[in-house]
Amino acid sequence: MHGGGTPPPHRGCADDGRSHRSTGSNIGGNASTEGSNASTDGGDIPRTPHPAGATPVVTRSAQGGTLKLLLWQAPTILNPHLARGSKDYFASRIICEPLASYDQHGTLVPFLAADIPSLGNGDVAADGTWVIWHLKPGVTWSDGRPFTADDVLFTYEFISNPANAATSGAQYDLVEQVEVVDDHTVKVVFKEPNPAWSLPFVGPRGLIIPRPGVAPATTAVSPTQEVAEVGAEAPANPMMVGTGPYRVVSFVPGDTIVYEANPYFREPGKPFFSRVELKGGGDATLAARAVLQTGEVDFAENLQVEAQVLDQLQQTATSGQVITVSRPLVEHILINQTDPNRETSDGERSSTQFPHPFFSDKRVRQAFAYAMDRETIATQLYGANGRPTSNILVEPPIYRSPNTSYEYRLDQAAALLDEAGWVDHDGDGIRDKDGVIMHVLFQTATGSVRQKTQEIVKQSLEAIGVEVELKSIDSAAFFDNDPANPDTYSHFYADLQMFTIPYDSPDPGAYMQGWICDEITQKVNDWSANNVERWCNPAYDALYAQATREMDPEQRRQLFIQMNDLLVEDVALIPLVHRTRVSGVSNSLEGVELTPWDESVWNIQDWRRR
Incomplete structure (x- = not known):
């Protein structure tokens, strides 16, 4: 079958x-991202009825009360x-x-x-x-x-x-x-x-x-009917069923999820908590304060907080502490290879039918790379939790390329733009060519670190004659999966955008697949593919195809490094900072064990009160 x-x-x-x-199997480096009507006091939780003949297998009911989690980027789907x-x-x-x-x-x-x-x-x-x-x-x-x-x-x-x-x-x-x-x-x-x-x-x-539940053999269900029921609009998607330690009670997308202990969970005596509340929204600084100082929540994820602010919160923390893990997180700028301002006959923007008016020239992309002040961004905004990088492939360390480098040189950036014919013809301080001004829309998700990074980048680009418009989009909308939402990062209706997409395996094969030509995100695939830059390079595709078949670990490692180098050399994107994943955990919570290769809640069945 x-x-x-x-x-x-x-x-x-x-x-x-x-x-x-x-x-x-240890393959580390060698293997070839409210409004509920449910009770908030832990009582009167609506429970899924047990099917006839099914009996919960837990040996005792969960005793630990409510576990409160906070994500300032709110979940929008559970599938x-x-x-x-x-x-x-x-x-x-x-x-x-x-x-x-x-x-x-x-x-x-x-x-x-x-x-x-x-x-x-x-x-x-x-x-x-x-x-x-x-x-x-x-x-x-x-x-x-x-x-x-x-x-x-x-x-x-x-x-x-x-x-x-x-x-x-x-x-x-x-x-x-x-x-x-x-x-x-x-x-x-x-x-x-x-x-x-x-x-x-x-x-x-x-x-x-x-x-x-499988329909009887005599019941015919057409493929069309089935497809209609399993996509993003399927009623079951908000209320997923699982085998894990908790099950969903209620879900308000972009806001709150309430879970209860799964009575069928197979590990005796687990989970510890009877109820989990996951709240979404706010910002990273408020999330950090809620764990470290006020004690309103037990765990907060992805605390992308300015270094100075996070240091102050840690120094005055009374209810929680910061924990970190080195994950494959690279904050980077994506360069749109297509024109976000032109539409196809069926209304698609950022289409491969229309190359970008100036980013299609490699010299322009190189100029923008020279204009990135990585040291300032890393030092001022990330501190100990980030370091400048010129690589997009950073973990495990054996995949970090020794062949790339970065320089912050506005003079070299300006010279490259001059060479490409983008000069200030009318004396207004903005470069232009053939009647087109060098204006870029630079978008990212909301968050103080990202907005301040935008400002640093804007200052440098304006110094070399580029007009920069900044846009920040609520995280729930920016990282949404709705193909009808034009503000998602995958639609990329801008010239530049910035974010981090982690990968979750010590083997980077699936991650590096994200830049092959067949992975270009577009209307025909509901903007669900991974090549958001719309960058297409046959040499990269050939390296990837070779890597998928290479059984020798060392040869395969070298192929991935070559792929990284090609992305950087051709400026398909601009890596900025290798980030540490920063979380906040309550002093009363134990059992939290972070891994670079899975979500922080991967062992939530082991979390308990001290």
Whole structure:
């Protein structure tokens, strides 16, 4: 049995366990982002009724009261395969689980898998053409249905169906089919030898969603009907079902999610908390203060707060502390290779039909790179939690290129613009060419660090004769997955934009796929692809194709470094700062264990009060 068909509507996700036949696979650096009507006091929580014959398996009820989480970038969807950034993965990771994930050491640990496949146990083909996953027995979805291999197959069917515009598809592109061997065994077959067999169904983009109740064989459901029910508008998407420690009680997109302890969770005595409240909105500084000083919340994520302000909050903290983890987070500027101000006949902007009026010239892109004052941005705004970088591929350290460098040289930037013919013909201080002025719209998500970064960049660009218009967009809208929302980063209706997109595997294959020509985001794919810059370079595509087949780890590492170097040399983007992921945690909370390769709540079943 294999995927590729159109799946019916789905219910949710999955996680846990630590029993395994192998000790785990450490591929670290070598493997080839309110308004609820629910009760706020922990009582009268509406609960999902247990199906007939299903009995919750917990040995005791959760005792810990309410856990309060805060994301200043509010989640907008709970289906992890329609997610647009860490905020959505964070929210879905509380209820959903992958087959396995990577810990802080880059070691694969099982969640829904019974063990980790390896050459030694015979579950990975020597030629990299397939991998077999054995699933934990006795796992139950939070609505009482059994978890089986068919749910893994359904997850693949959902992701691989183009009608769903899944955002996690890059990790599954090399999958030929998913075979259900039996209820607790799946075989993933690849199109060709694949050194990155551990990408599918692993980490935040590998969260398993359940197949809904299967219709009787005599009932015909057309593919059109099924597609209509499984996309972003599916009623089940806001109320996902999972195998993790908590399940959803209520969800107001862009605001608040309320969870309750999953009575079917398989680990005895877990989770500790009876209720979880995830509040979205505000800003990073207020989020930091709510954990460190006022104690209003227990955990806040992604505290992108100015260095001086964060230092002051830490020095006066009474209720919480800052914890950090080095993640593959690079704040970078994306350069639009297309014209955001022209429309196609069907109304699409930033279309590959219309090259950008000046960024299509490499000399102009190089000039903008020289105008970036990375040192000031890193030192003044990030402090100890950021360092200047010229690389987009930064983790694990073995992938950091030694071949790139950066310079802040406005004289060189001006000279390149002169050479490209962009000069100030009319003496108004703004460069122009053939009647077109050098005006750029520079957009990003709201947040004090990003707005101040914009100001630093604007000052430098204006010094070399570029007119700069700044735009900040609410994070919930900027990182939204709605194809009808023109303000999303994937629509990119601007000349420049800035943000960070992390990757969640020590193997960077799926991440580096984001710049191949076939990944250009556009109307035909509902702006769900990853090449937001609309940059297309056949040499890059050739390197990526070679990397997907290269079984030698060292050769593959060199290919990824070459890909990084090409992105930087051709100025497809401008890396600025390698950021540390900064979180705030209450002094009363224990069990929080961060990893670079998954969301902070990946082990939320182990969180408890001191």
